[in-house]
Amino acid sequence: MVFIGFFTVRFNNKKHDAFLTFLKKTGYKLTTKPLKVIKSRKNGAHLRKANFDVEIAVEAMKRIGKFDVFMLFSGDSDFDYLIKELKRNGKKTIVASLKHHISKELIESADYYLNLKKIKNEIQRRE
Secondary structure: OOEEEEEEEEEHHHHHHHHHHHHOOOEEEEEEEEEEEEHHHHOOEEEEOOOOOHHHHHHHHHHHHHOEEEEEEEEEHHHHHHHHHHHHHOEEEEEEEOOOOOOOOHHHHHEEEEHHHHHEEEEOOOO
């Protein structure tokens, strides 16, 4: 079974909506939510937040009996627990991110770490 999920903020503009429509037509399962804006108590600045950690973990665990390899495009150390749990359940894990945007915990926990910069020429959009 192949499951490709895309988790993103819903920006509600034509360009982003067209992109999401394209993803859906090409087989991605979309999970979206509105951008949350929180006012900081510290300095009054507005913080933008859209976290999908729980959604990604739940989707992985719902499908745990249906896949052998889990590939995560993130460098967030919050996923370390999920990666370890998947490995405890016999799953191979791949984490893809940029070198300076990934926690050392994820690199150490995953079976394989893919530095996206190393494959940039293969995946970049051609003009």
